Amino acid sequence: MTWSPADLLWSLTNRASLTVFESICANLFLVLVASLGVTPVYNLLKGNQFPTKGKHVYVTGGSIGLGRAVAIELAKQGAHVTIVARKEGPLKETVELMKQAAAAQKIKSKDHHVEQKFHWISADVSNREQSIRALDEASAFHSGQVPEIIIICAGTAIPKLFVEASIEEFEMQMRLNYFGALYTVHEAVRRMVDTDVKGKVVLTASTMGLIGFAGYSSYAPTKFAVRGLAECLRNEFLMYGLGLHIYFPGTMFTPGFDNENLTKPLVTREIEGSSGITSEEAAKGMFKGLRKGYYAVTTDFETDFLRISAKGVTPMSSVGWDYLLGLVAPFGAAQFLWETNSKVKNFGKKLLKKDL
Ligand SMILES: NC(=O)C1=CN([C@@H]2O[C@H](COP(=O)(O)OP(=O)(O)OC[C@H]3O[C@@H](n4cnc5c(N)ncnc54)[C@H](OP(=O)(O)O)[C@@H]3O)[C@@H](O)[C@H]2O)C=CC1
Numbered sequence: 001m002t003w004s005p006a007d008l009l010w011s012l013t014n015r016a017s018l019t020v021f022e023s024i025c026a027n028l029f030l031v032l033v034a035s036l037g038v039t040p041v042y043n044l045l046k047g048n049q050f051p052t053k054g055k056h057v058y059v060t061g062g063s064i065g066l067g068r069a070v071a072i073e074l075a076k077q078g079a080h081v082t083i084v085a086r087k088e089g090p091l092k093e094t095v096e097l098m099k100q101a102a103a104a105q106k107i108k109s110k111d112h113h114v115e116q117k118f119h120w121i122s123a124d125v126s127n128r129e130q131s132i133r134a135l136d137e138a139s140a141f142h143s144g145q146v147p148e149i150i151i152i153c154a155g156t157a158i159p160k161l162f163v164e165a166s167i168e169e170f171e172m173q174m175r176l177n178y179f180g181a182l183y184t185v186h187e188a189v190r191r192m193v194d195t196d197v198k199g200k201v202v203l204t205a206s207t208m209g210l211i212g213f214a215g216y217s218s219y220a221p222t223k224f225a226v227r228g229l230a231e232c233l234r235n236e237f238l239m240y241g242l243g244l245h246i247y248f249p250g251t252m253f254t255p256g257f258d259n260e261n262l263t264k265p266l267v268t269r270e271i272e273g274s275s276g277i278t279s280e281e282a283a284k285g286m287f288k289g290l291r292k293g294y295y296a297v298t299t300d301f302e303t304d305f306l307r308i309s310a311k312g313v314t315p316m317s318s319v320g321w322d323y324l325l326g327l328v329a330p331f332g333a334a335q336f337l338w339e340t341n342s343k344v345k346n347f348g349k350k351l352l353k354k355d356l
């Protein structure tokens, strides 16, 4: 029998032909190997799915941490950038860093494209009026045109045990991480639709938008909310030709991370481990995924694993890789669940001893 690709290939070796079972297995294997190669080739043919050169990009939380690294990357890519945050000092500093990065890039690439515009706006994005005012100001810098790309980075975490967290802390994180993203996206997208701008929106979730464990009860739900919003908007925006992407960073060594570690329970530290990446690595990785056109972008293995485990009904990134990871995900998840449960139970035992 020489009817299938595997049989055809095997016949080249001049050995006895494969049994039906062997043939099925070999064909499945070929499909897997082939699909691993399909996406890279497909991505290459598709080209850059997230061009930023000459575009006006609006970055919330753009003054420090991830947002600053994203802003500097954009400056190197030749974009016009407006950053929004509350404190003026870090905002001004980041604008300077963007100017330097853009100038250095121009010398390096000998590219003398049009002058890039960099602006900063001080606003509290967890406040609806201030979000709208900031967007108005940003548009005014570009003759009233709404920014073509919106990247939401502003967000915060106050990790604590559930019984130690105040309701105000729950509310504050939801107001900033979810509603803060919503106010800006809602206002900007309505303007994009009105003026027929085929823009793009990038939301920032977290590993904790895919999984929940002890210490993150006031934070993970805010990122699950962002993920829920992203799923609806990705689909709905297709009717206007707008792009919607969501980035799931794992630990990034940022000022925000140092700050949250002040309240992070020991057990939470133990579960999340000590590995992480810099905000520069995160920003570079995020743009890499966006250029490939991925809906859900990750920059570390664990979070990519969880992206598959918590996939629900969302677009694939790399067909072969997603499929392979999907096969082993249930085993890894079981192992993680088991380890995490015992860490939390042991922590509970220590707590009891302390109380006695
Ligand atoms: N660091 C990490 O390990 C991880 C972070 N994330 C997420 O990534 C994003 C960036 O995190 P990271 O860089 O660590 O955060 P940082 O705390 O380092 O930076 C936060 C930025 O947001 C701004 N910001 C905070 N509150 C407001 C507000 N109310 N209005 C306007 N701007 C505000 C800050 O400026 P200012 O204070 O002056 O307003 C700053 O520019 C967040 O959404 C976070 O949840 C996700 C996974 C892991």
Ligand SMILES: CCCCCCCCCCCCCCCC(=O)[C@@H](N)CO
Binding pocket: 156, 157, 206, 207, 208, 249, 250, 251, 252, 256, 257, 260, 271, 272, 273, 302, 305, 306, 332, 333, 336
């Ligand atoms: C085989 C692998 C199985 C699954 C592994 C799961 C690993 C979980 C690690 C969680 C790390 C938390 C990072 C985000 C934290 C965050 O968002 C805050 N720091 C906010 O600033």
